[in-house]
Amino acid sequence: MKRTIPLAIVLIMGITMMVQFFVPHPVSVGFYDLTTKWIRIVGAFALVLGTGSFIMFHSDKVRRRRQGWYYSIVSLIALVVTAVIGLGWGIRPGSILQNVIYASVLVPLNATMFAILAFYMASAAYRAFRARTREAALLLVAAFVVMLGMVPVGAAIWGKLPELAEWVLSVPNMAAKRAIIFGVALGGIATSLKVILGIERGWLGGGKQ
């Protein structure tokens, strides 16, 4: 039953929603409207799962004194403090959550983390970006053209460089991207059909029948 009922729900809903897409009747549209509400409500339950797994993962790390366990304490404290402030004093603009936790803690921390990337990227590119093969050399040349063409200094070096960068993005890059997108889309359709038809059951997780 644990497996049969979810499989039946997925099969019925999967086929129904596929058919619904092509039926503009008010009943069909009403049903579609209702299901989008359901999806939003069910989606909100992901918060419960996420919070649960977050607490379990970090508690386990602290208990076993794994590497960096003290950061897990900070994470757990941050979770509790943010939740308490949000639930106790509200989340509206002007609240402590917005003015202190968001504007004064999250924004600068988040921005700092991302800004550090520039330094790591410079160091990593210097150490790892080698033209060892013809393909790597081609990638290197393309990277040079795009990186210079995307900033004003590129145009200052050579006026045609931005156009060349645009061509690299519009022609070879797009051909490759399109092939990837087609592959991903076809893979997505195949996987969706396998899930709907009950061939792919990984999403059911472990456990007994």
Add this chain to the structure above:
Amino acid sequence: MKFFEYLLKIDRRIIYIVMGVLVIIPLVKPLGLGVSSGPRAKTLFDAVDSIPAGKTLLLSVDFDPSSMPELYPMLAALMRHAFAKDVKVLLCGLWVTGAGLADKAVTEIPPEYGKKYGDDVVYLGWKAGIDAVILGMGENIRNVFPTDYYGHPLESLAMMQSVQRLRDIPMAVAISAGTPGYTDWLNFAQSRYGLKLGAGVTAVSAADAYPYLQTGQLTGLLAGMKGGAEYEVLIQKNEYSKAYMPAVAAMDSQSLAHVVILLLVIIGNVAYFATRKRGA
């Protein structure tokens, strides 16, 4: 040869210092390299420019503070452009961490043009569900957002009287740092409800958007800080704004950062091949 061996082992702290100095200097003393607008930004500009006065531009704030330097200038420039043309602005977001950034824009930019909240601009806020949110907005915005970000019922906002669903909106621009983002708007709003869509993305994800540009599914693209700078230049040139241009100001820094990375790659490769020859 020792020199090349040294070049292969430059201490990363030296790289960090050089990078830091070269990024900071242009921010303090601009080099004035200038920014010219590219065709993608111009397409988006023309599309927003052609929205009739009184109609609504939807802006989806799908980014967080980490990508704020790249994407917030786009949001600000698009809002300024819309207000200068008397186009109303409706904001929403698919990233919960971006909710405060949209609030900042709604608080700071409309007063520059004498625009009032509720009449000329509305911020819906964030709701869980991503694709279901977009699909729901396609049917009825009030079903998804009964109230705005500030708790006002949508019925009480004058601007929302003429905006019931996505089909009532002539154009949207999704400003995205990743997933969820413009691809979700493409898959659900553009394809199902025919919403005309532009995009603003981080530089690293610009390459992914090009296939959608060629098919016409995307109407214009702002790529990275350069995209933001291009749009700032366009609205300034057309006298829609006289505001400070943060993206243009940061372009000198980005130029030098790119040059540093390229020089380091060249140094690394020259040293690598020189020492390899010797080894052979």
